[in-house]
Amino acid sequence: APGDSQVCRDKRFAELKDADIVHFRQILGDKGVTVDSDDLEWANTDWMHKYHGHSQLLLRPQTTQQVSEILQYCHAGRLAVTPQGGNTGLVGGSVPVFDEVILNLGGMNKILSFDEASGTLVCEAGCILESLDNYLKSRGHIMPLDLGAKGSCQIGGNVSTNAGGLRLLRYGSLHGNVLGLEVVLADGTILDLLGTLRKDNTGYDLKQIFIGAEGTLGVVTKVSILTPPKLASVNVAFLACEDYVSCQKTFTEAKQQLGEILSAFEFLDRHSLELVLKHHDGTRDPLPDSKESFYLVVETTGSNESHDKEKLEEFLQSAMEKELIKDGAVAQDITQADSFWKVREGIAEATIKAGAVYKYDLSLPLKDLYNLVEDMRERLSDSATVIGYGHMGDGNLHLNIIAPKYDDKLVAQIEPYVYEQTAAVKGSVSAEHGLGFMKPKAIYYSKPPAAVQVMKGFKDLMDPHGILNPYKVLPSLRESSAIS
Ligand code: FAD
Ligand code: MLT
Ligand code: ZN
Numbered sequence: 001a002p003g004d005s006q007v008c009r010d011k012r013f014a015e016l017k018d019a020d021i022v023h024f025r026q027i028l029g030d031k032g033v034t035v036d037s038d039d040l041e042w043a044n045t046d047w048m049h050k051y052h053g054h055s056q057l058l059l060r061p062q063t064t065q066q067v068s069e070i071l072q073y074c075h076a077g078r079l080a081v082t083p084q085g086g087n088t089g090l091v092g093g094s095v096p097v098f099d100e101v102i103l104n105l106g107g108m109n110k111i112l113s114f115d116e117a118s119g120t121l122v123c124e125a126g127c128i129l130e131s132l133d134n135y136l137k138s139r140g141h142i143m144p145l146d147l148g149a150k151g152s153c154q155i156g157g158n159v160s161t162n163a164g165g166l167r168l169l170r171y172g173s174l175h176g177n178v179l180g181l182e183v184v185l186a187d188g189t190i191l192d193l194l195g196t197l198r199k200d201n202t203g204y205d206l207k208q209i210f211i212g213a214e215g216t217l218g219v220v221t222k223v224s225i226l227t228p229p230k231l232a233s234v235n236v237a238f239l240a241c242e243d244y245v246s247c248q249k250t251f252t253e254a255k256q257q258l259g260e261i262l263s264a265f266e267f268l269d270r271h272s273l274e275l276v277l278k279h280h281d282g283t284r285d286p287l288p289d290s291k292e293s294f295y296l297v298v299e300t301t302g303s304n305e306s307h308d309k310e311k312l313e314e315f316l317q318s319a320m321e322k323e324l325i326k327d328g329a330v331a332q333d334i335t336q337a338d339s340f341w342k343v344r345e346g347i348a349e350a351t352i353k354a355g356a357v358y359k360y361d362l363s364l365p366l367k368d369l370y371n372l373v374e375d376m377r378e379r380l381s382d383s384a385t386v387i388g389y390g391h392m393g394d395g396n397l398h399l400n401i402i403a404p405k406y407d408d409k410l411v412a413q414i415e416p417y418v419y420e421q422t423a424a425v426k427g428s429v430s431a432e433h434g435l436g437f438m439k440p441k442a443i444y445y446s447k448p449p450a451a452v453q454v455m456k457g458f459k460d461l462m463d464p465h466g467i468l469n470p471y472k473v474l475p476s477l478r479e480s481s482a483i484s
Contacts, residue, residue: 007471009098013080016056016099020079024059027069032107034058043102046095047088047149048352048359050406051437053096055082060107064182064190064221070103071219072188080467083215085157086128088149090348090359091436093214094157097471105156108221111135119227120179120196125156125220141227144171148345156220162212164432166345169393170263170301171228174211181207182222186463196224209458214434215469217462233305234263235312236337239319239328240292244370247294250324251366251392254298257315261308263301265393269294269373272347272389279353280346284339290327296392297344347389347398354385356406360399360418363428369397372421376401380413396431419445440475
């Protein structure tokens with residue numbers, strides 16, 4: 001994998017033996033244990049085909065008790081483990097680096113309860129996000145998060161990456177929406193934090209530490225989550241802006257004028273649009289006559305169709321009059337709304353079809369959000385395609401650099417420059433995807449050494465032998481701050 005030339009296999013970890021496989025078969029039966037290298041190929045390779053592990057064993061537990069027995073055994077025998085959900089992560093966190101045992105939660109996919117009065121859903125970690133959303137829709141609710149990978153990512157993976165996505169602007173992050181978790185610790189201890197209460201200040205809120213821990217502190221086995229009501233009126237507009245400043249001003253206006261019904265505010269540059277139209281099957285240009293440099297997807301969600309439509313139309317009219325937007329279309333039905341969303345959500349897939357992609361997922365001050373894209377385009381000139389898109393409403397830029405192949409010389413032109421520029425404006429080098437295997441060392445650009453030291457203390461406490469997702473998230477103990 002790119003970058004792994006700098007990482008050596010940790011000699012503390014045992015190598016897999018036949019006796020281990022016999023033991024895991026006793027816990028899981030034959031069906032839960034995969035050793036065939038062809039079958040392991042998918043689980044060893046990440047979604048971008050950028051990171052490739054060398055695991056010889058894939059385990060698929062069906063129950064928390066089995067997860068506990070597996071980890072108890074791995075902890076005692078120093079076998080390293082990579083927890084895995086839908087394997088859609090974008091920082092190399094979900095695949096092994098060397099020969100770690102892959103623990104895939106996909107077999108734990110039962111919905112356990114849903115309370116219509118409070119909107120609380122309790123389910124196993126391997127439930128697919130889209131399946132949960134479909135289940136809820138028929139009961140008048142929706143999941144508080146939505147992302148392009150919804151068809152294959154799992155709620156346990158979402159929690160473990162603290163996934164943001166397209167609805168965060170409206171419903172907030174998983175740190176607010178997750179009400180409880182069941183987690184199995186590295187030594188096999190089952191930690192039952194699966195509360196369903198909205199308020200619970202009894203002691204430290206331990207579940208929070210697992211949200212965004214990327215499988216390094218425990219394995220999430222069950223999730224309790226607050227789901228908002230499904231509202232009757234959803235409108236989606238696709239808008240064109242001449243420059244980035246207009247996008248930013250349109251956002252300010254949208255917050256003012258659409259207020260409580262604003263549910264998503266996404267942006268993409270023309271380069272992203274062209275890439276999707278070229279590489280993503282079934283996408284159509286929502287504004288074929290417009291050749292502007294920036295596009296916005298603005299969604300409203302409310303309870304009153306005529307009120308919401310009127311508000312949206314007034315907002316669009318005033319934005320047109322102020323020349324903030326040059327062109328726009330409001331979806332006339334669900335099919336058209338879906339086709340607008342497909343353009344935005346299809347960018348990630350288009351990038352991997354276009355070549356080898358380097359993804360930078362940055363939180364930046366809104367006014368500076370696009371500077372880095374232009375800067376990188378100039379810096380790299382013809383050697384790569386540079387695109388910018390993201391969750392503008394959350395101040396989250398996705399800077400993607402696409403090259404014909406993965407190339408360390410290109411990386412040297414991008415890093416640490418991108419991280420330095422991000423740190424200079426007090427941004428975050430990991431807004432929503434996590435650090436994974438791609439950027440443990442970059443942590444110091446966004447967190448002070450003392451904070452990283454506390455994180456390492458947590459890691460040692462929760463996982464004293466370091467078996468859970470090694471080489472990920474935190475820089476190794478031998479490496480000190482690169483920039484302090
Ligand atoms: P995986 O990729 O399998 O794992 C991700 C990490 O979590 C790994 O470190 C893994 O070890 C750990 N993990 C997984 N399951 C568990 C578990 N049960 N217990 C402990 N650790 C576990 N992210 C966003 O934030 N916003 C987006 O809008 C967004 N859009 C995306 C669109 C596409 C097309 C794709 C491919 C990805 C997108 N992502 C987005 C990335 C995002 O991180 C994942 O899609 C999702 O949250 C990961 O879920 P997963 O089940 O695939 O987890
Ligand atoms: C998105 O917002 O589309 C996702 O985070 C995926 C990506 O960054 O490409
Ligand atoms: Zn995103």
